[in-house]
Amino acid sequence: MTTAPKQLHLAAHFPGVNNTTVWADPRSRSQIDFSSFEHLARTAERGLFDFFFLAEGLRLREHNGLIHDLDVAGHPEPLTVLAALAAVTDRLGLAATVNATFNEPYELARRLATLDHLSAGRAGWNVVASSDAFTGENFRRGGCLNRAGLPQALGSARTGGNPLTRAAESVATARGLWDSWTPDGTPRRFAHRGAHFRVEGEFTVPRPPQGHPVVIQAGDSPEGREFAASAADIIFARHGTLEAGRTFYADVKARLAKYGREPDELKIMPGVGFVLGDSDAEAQEKASEIRRQQISPQNAMLALEQVWGQDLSSYDPDGPLPESDPVPDAALVQGRVRTGDPLAVAARWRALSREKGLSIRQTVIEATGRRSFVGSPRTVAAEMAEYVATEAADGFVLVPHLTPGGLDDFVDEVVPLLQERGVFRTAYTGSTLRSHLGLAKPVWKG
Structure with missing residues (x-):
C-alpha cells in the first residue's frame, strides 16, 4: 500500500522595516502603497498559499540615538491592511503580528474577530510579547515587562510580570471572549480575573467563523516553545540546517502531549528565504550578490555594534573584528531584537572569521540571515519536500528579497514542481x- 506524501504548507511574508529587501534593485517598490500589499497577496493566493503574513512595528529603530536611516520605510498598522486585503482576496489566510504587551485582550479579540468575519474565516494572530522599554516609551502606560518578571519603570508608571505569561493570559482571555457568544448567535456576560487582566462585560462581536482565529507564536526559547505547545496553532520558527530543524521539530512536538494535544495540532513553519536560478550554480552566484546587497558596509557595522554594544565607527568593515569583548548591557542600538549572549555570539564570529579569513562585513554576511533555499526550481522543490518528509518542518513562511514581486518566480516555477511531487495542493x-x-474548528466551550 502506497502512503500519500506529507503535505507542505506555505505562507508569504511581506518584509517589514529591515534589510531583507534589496532596495537598490529597480524592481523594489513601496512598502506603504496598498498596491504592493495587494500584489504580494494576490500572488500568494494564485500560488494557493495558506496565508499572507504581516509583521508589526511599534517604534522606528535607532542607532546611536538617531533614527536608523538605512531602514526607515514606514510600517502601517497590519490589521488595517489585512482588512483591506480581505476585499481583494477570496481564500488566502490573513495573519498579522499584534503585540500582547502593548495591546489589551478585549480590543485584540474584537479586532481579530472583526477580521475573521470580514474575511469569512481567514484571520490569524501572531502573538508576540515584548520586554523592550524603548518600545514601551511610545505607550501611555509607559512601562515594560522583563524576562525575569521584574518590574521596570518609565517615569512614574510601573508594570510587572513576565511578558510571556501576559501573552498566554491575553490569548486565553481572547478565546474566552470569542466563546462568550453561543454558536447560534446569543451573547452572554463574560468575566475574567487574572494576574494581568480583569475583563467583565459583554463582547460586541459574534463568535468568529473559525471559532477562534488561528494563533501563531514566534520564538525559539524554551519558554517560547512551551507557550507554542500549550496555546498556538503555528510556530514561526528559525533554524539554519536540516538537522537543526529535525531537533527543533521533535522537541516542540514532544511537548504537546502534556497539554492533551496531538502532533498535527501545531504546525511548525520556519521563516526562509529563497533564490532561484536556471542552474544551481547560477542561483548560488545570485544569492551571494543578494547577501552583499542586504549587508552593506553600513548594515555590517550596525550588526557588529548590536553585538558589541559600543561605538565601532572607527573600524573598517573590510577589516578584522574587534579584539575587545562586547558590553552586554549597552543600548547603542535600539529597537532590534538581540538574540543570544553577546559574548557567545562574539566568540562564534571570531572563530568563523579566523577559520575562513573573513572581514567584519564578510563575517556578518555569513553569520547572519535566515535559512535560504538556493538553486534551480527543481532543487528548491526537492529540498523543501525533504524538510517536510523528514520532519524538520511542516511548511515554510517565505520571505522574498524583493517587494512586492519577489514571490512571482516561486509561484510560477516552484509551486508546479511541488504539485508534481504530490506534496502541495492543486486547488x-x-x-x-x-x-x-x-x-479543526475549536469546540465551543459554553
Whole structure:
C-alpha cells in the first residue's frame, strides 16, 4: 500500500522595516502603497498559499540615538491592511503580528474577530510579547515587562510580570471572549480575573467563523516553545540546517502531549528565504550578490555594534573584528531584537572569521540571515519536500528579497514542481485558514 506524501504548507511574508529587501534593485517598490500589499497577496493566493503574513512595528529603530536611516520605510498598522486585503482576496489566510504587551485582550479579540468575519474565516494572530522599554516609551502606560518578571519603570508608571505569561493570559482571555457568544448567535456576560487582566462585560462581536482565529507564536526559547505547545496553532520558527530543524521539530512536538494535544495540532513553519536560478550554480552566484546587497558596509557595522554594544565607527568593515569583548548591557542600538549572549555570539564570529579569513562585513554576511533555499526550481522543490518528509518542518513562511514581486518566480516555477511531487495542493479545498492548515474548528466551550 502506497502512503500519500506529507503535505507542505506555505505562507508569504511581506518584509517589514529591515534589510531583507534589496532596495537598490529597480524592481523594489513601496512598502506603504496598498498596491504592493495587494500584489504580494494576490500572488500568494494564485500560488494557493495558506496565508499572507504581516509583521508589526511599534517604534522606528535607532542607532546611536538617531533614527536608523538605512531602514526607515514606514510600517502601517497590519490589521488595517489585512482588512483591506480581505476585499481583494477570496481564500488566502490573513495573519498579522499584534503585540500582547502593548495591546489589551478585549480590543485584540474584537479586532481579530472583526477580521475573521470580514474575511469569512481567514484571520490569524501572531502573538508576540515584548520586554523592550524603548518600545514601551511610545505607550501611555509607559512601562515594560522583563524576562525575569521584574518590574521596570518609565517615569512614574510601573508594570510587572513576565511578558510571556501576559501573552498566554491575553490569548486565553481572547478565546474566552470569542466563546462568550453561543454558536447560534446569543451573547452572554463574560468575566475574567487574572494576574494581568480583569475583563467583565459583554463582547460586541459574534463568535468568529473559525471559532477562534488561528494563533501563531514566534520564538525559539524554551519558554517560547512551551507557550507554542500549550496555546498556538503555528510556530514561526528559525533554524539554519536540516538537522537543526529535525531537533527543533521533535522537541516542540514532544511537548504537546502534556497539554492533551496531538502532533498535527501545531504546525511548525520556519521563516526562509529563497533564490532561484536556471542552474544551481547560477542561483548560488545570485544569492551571494543578494547577501552583499542586504549587508552593506553600513548594515555590517550596525550588526557588529548590536553585538558589541559600543561605538565601532572607527573600524573598517573590510577589516578584522574587534579584539575587545562586547558590553552586554549597552543600548547603542535600539529597537532590534538581540538574540543570544553577546559574548557567545562574539566568540562564534571570531572563530568563523579566523577559520575562513573573513572581514567584519564578510563575517556578518555569513553569520547572519535566515535559512535560504538556493538553486534551480527543481532543487528548491526537492529540498523543501525533504524538510517536510523528514520532519524538520511542516511548511515554510517565505520571505522574498524583493517587494512586492519577489514571490512571482516561486509561484510560477516552484509551486508546479511541488504539485508534481504530490506534496502541495492543486486547488483550495476549503475556505478558511483552519481548513488550509488541516486544523479543526475549536469546540465551543459554553
